[in-house]
Amino acid sequence: MKILIADDSRVMRQIVSRTLRQAGFDGHELVEASNGREGLQAVADEKPDVILSDWNMPEMSGLAFLQALRASGQAIPFGFVTSEGSDDMRAVAANAGAQFLIAKPFTAEAFQEALQPVLG
């Protein structure tokens, strides 16, 4: 499967990639974007199977990215990996069509739990 990682931090994209491997999800193809706008372009170009996105990003936030995807009828599984995991934000994410929200700081187990239903 192909996984799109959208985060404005190169360091965090690297950490998410490493945590995916630690969670046992190695062998998947990873593509990257540094904000929501690049993410939308990557969806068109790369056709990922799953999207992991930060929430706070310059140019286009992760929430706007998700809303744009769903408004265009695309149902690609989408999860947030974000430093903010309040109940309010989880509700906003779910209402916008996110499958899950992984709060930083995270563990490989949190990735397993969130992604197992999607990646198998």
Next chain:
Amino acid sequence: MSVDAGLEPDVITAAKVDALAADVWDSLGLGDAGPVPGAAEDDRLVTASVSVAGRWTGHVTVSCGTDTGRALAAAMLGLDGSNIEDADMADAIGELANMVGGSLKGLLPPPSTLSLPHVITGPGATHHFPHARPVCRSRITAVHGPVTITVWHSTAERIHR
């Protein structure tokens, strides 16, 4: 050194910031972080800040010497520490501020928003917040060196009354 001196003594304490930071360091594989007595600051610092705006408004800064900053960036990127560029160091320390700030935001009454990180580097590089005062300072260390985390509470509301 940890100093409690806050407007929010029950919500934001140095001990809580120590614990939040230890969780962040642990999750990133940066070792067991714990409080450390005050030590001489490096001349050349990298300092990242994020701001929280809401019922509680303030800032969180994460600051360390650039040698520590490069070592942290190398560990976070899984690279050899000898060739870390300034941009990656700034990215790494900015992400630490983002994670500590996001965790702190979780302790505060909603709703509130968290800004993107702002990072400065240079001799004595320190953010100045004219309408805020430090309420909590936590100095922790792990294998890569000491890091100072400061929580600032905005006093702007009182100024505008």
